[in-house]
Amino acid sequence: MNFQLNEELTLLQQTAREFAANELRAAARRMDETEEFEIEVFKKLAELGLAGLTIPEKFGGSGFYDQGMGNQAACVTLEEINRICASTGVTLSVHMSLFSSLLTKWGSEEQKARVLPKMASGEWLGAYCLSEAGSGTDAGSLVCEANKDGNDYVINGSKLWITSAPYADVFIVFARTDKAQKTRGITAFFVEADRKGLKVAKKEKKMGIRGSATCEVLFEDCRVPAANRIGDEGTGFKIALDTLDGGRVGIAAQAVGIGRACLEEATAYSKTREQFGQPIANFQAVQWMLADMAMKLDASRMLMYRAAWLRDNGKPCTAESAMAKLFASETANKAAKDAVQIFGGNGYSKEYNVERHFRDARITEIYEGTSQVQRIVIARNLLGD
């Protein structure tokens, strides 16, 4: 058993940490205020190889995937990026963990050669369209449809809550190819953003991760060649769920990053803010909040790395990734709440980052399966349902 990152992962951590400190600190505040993602940030991190961590080297990836460390590398990187900017963090997480990992695992050689080099280089940004207005937790009831017409499929329907939609160059889309079946009637496709009939519609005004654009995406007679179908007809739901096992590890990393920012900022503040003639860090009530944050963050990180390691080694990790996401997201929310408390009135002010962390943390308990869903997944695994 080894609790240390190896040399390559340590180097990657340093690269991501420096990038976040130099390129994201100011951008994170700006994006939160303007509610506009700065796409140059993604292009720059891609130049460092950070967009291709889950992609094989022969398709332009940075080599971690080939060494069985793709998900671990993604975790190391996402923790550092999210520690400074959760909007950039979710953009990268969807790109790597939901789009690129999916195509790497389930795409044909031709599809991978066509798309993955552009994902690794950052020429293309990826999005993932599963949710709809009527189907969130119950994703298997989606109604967006894809009907075969010659060598094409024609997609009609609408998707909701799609991260990165206005900037995405390519979308994974889950659509119904057989109305007689429920989950076995769903098929996965990738759809390039410039295809006729694909329209990015209403943008949500959000509580947190405001720099990341979340939009409705409409498909109106959107014609897609059968060559863009991923896997066989009817396998889409299986692909979606399998991909979420990896995606949830990415969201665990996001939560660990946000939680760590809260711990570090609250620790530093408690040493400088004085009341009753001494730093508030001297008060046991404050120390206990910091101690609990540190303990739960460490536990979250270990759950996250275990799930990432299992996935990298091709072992089942459905319950383990649900545990990592659940524990890390609840920890991040408690850490953010306590960080605001330690900052007192200043914690409630936009002058300090903890106010943003508090808003950003909230989403980690909702997307890629709510906390209730993670508990259902874990319980099913226990009970053998």
Ligand SMILES: Cc1cc2nc3c(=O)[nH]c(=O)nc-3n(C[C@H](O)[C@H](O)[C@H](O)COP(=O)(O)OP(=O)(O)OC[C@H]3O[C@@H](n4cnc5c(N)ncnc54)[C@H](O)[C@@H]3O)c2cc1C
């Ligand atoms: C900012 C943001 C970004 C997102 N990005 C994407 C994206 O890129 N792609 C994408 O496809 N989706 C995305 N989503 C959608 C997200 O995954 C869903 O919001 C989430 O899965 C929950 O679905 P819902 O909102 O429909 O809630 P609902 O399913 O309506 O759930 C409402 C409540 O009911 C509870 N509930 C539902 N069913 C059960 C049950 N069986 N047992 C117990 N409790 C239950 C839930 O836990 C929740 O508390 C995003 C959402 C947000 C807010």
